[in-house]
Amino acid sequence: MGVKILYFAGLRETLGCAEENLDGMPAGVADAASLRTWLCARGEPWDALAPGKSVRIAVNQTLAHPTTQVKDGDEVAFFPPVTGG
Amino acid sequence: MSVSVQLEDFDVGAETSALSAGREDVGAVVNFVGLVRGGEGFIAMTLEHYPAMTAKALEDIVAQACARWELLDVRVIHRVGRLLPGERIVFVGVASGHRGAAFEACEFIMDYLKTRAPFWKKEETCRGAHWVDARDSDEAALERWER
Numbered sequence: 645m646g647v648k649i650l651y652f653a654g655l656r657e658t659l660g661c662a663e664e665n666l667d668g669m670p671a672g673v674a675d676a677a678s679l680r681t682w683l684c685a686r687g688e689p690w691d692a693l694a695p696g697k698s699v700r701i702a703v704n705q706t707l708a709h710p711t712t713q714v715k716d717g718d719e720v721a722f723f724p725p726v727t728g729g
Numbered sequence: 730m731s732v733s734v735q736l737e738d739f740d741v742g743a744e745t746s747a748l749s750a751g752r753e754d755v756g757a758v759v760n761f762v763g764l765v766r767g768g769e770g771f772i773a774m775t776l777e778h779y780p781a782m783t784a785k786a787l788e789d790i791v792a793q794a795c796a797r798w799e800l801l802d803v804r805v806i807h808r809v810g811r812l813l814p815g816e817r818i819v820f821v822g823v824a825s826g827h828r829g830a831a832f833e834a835c836e837f838i839m840d841y842l843k844t845r846a847p848f849w850k851k852e853e854t855c856r857g858a859h860w861v862d863a864r865d866s867d868e869a870a871l872e873r874w875e876r
Contacts, residue, residue, distance in 0.1 A: 653860055662873060705781050706782075725864070727850045727860075727861045728850070
């Protein structure tokens with residue numbers, strides 16, 4: 645299964661990545677905040693996800709909190725604050 | 730109650746009429762239409778969205794409005810893709826028995842749409858393209874609904 649990760653808008657362009665699949669859950673990753681930290685640890689350009697950067701997270705197409713659980717089979721999306729309307 | 734995310738334009742008159750068509754309990758219909766605002770050097774705007782989440786987010790916002798006010802019908806249309814100055818971006822139409830609920834619910838839906846629905850605007854100008862930054866005032870607009 646693994647975790648499907650999507651990136652949108654300016655974040656997608658900064659990372660040069662729209663979508664990736666992780667094979668299974670990385671060690672120590674259990675929620676949205678720890679997944680963000682794990683991705684950020686890849687170094688540049690993934691430091692766009694560093695604490696303090698304005699990033700929103702959705703888990704299974706619903707806006708998430710840092711403590712929202714992430715488990716095998718989930719779809720997690722990272723994106724900048726929205727600007728529709 | 731229905732939401733649509735589409736490339737095509739919409740007919741404001743037809744959408745407005747549909748909110749009360751064939752019924753006699755509607756006393757008020759309030760609409761909001763958002764347009765692409767032009768300006769010096771502005772060429773176009775492209776709206777990106779998160780297809781799997783967008784309709785769900787809009788439906789959730791409409792459900793929240795229906796839980797707060799007695800609404801008889803709600804229609805939300807949001808366009809995506811490349812839009813030129815003067816083109817319509819978004820339609821929110823609310824039908825209710827009395828105007829108070831319709832006015833408030835329409836504004837509530839727009840305030841939440843601007844801060845919770847996964848759309849992003851990229852502006853093309855004569856100096857290049859850039860992603861539009863979220864405005865703090867949009868987030869602040871939610872506070873009055875959360876009091």
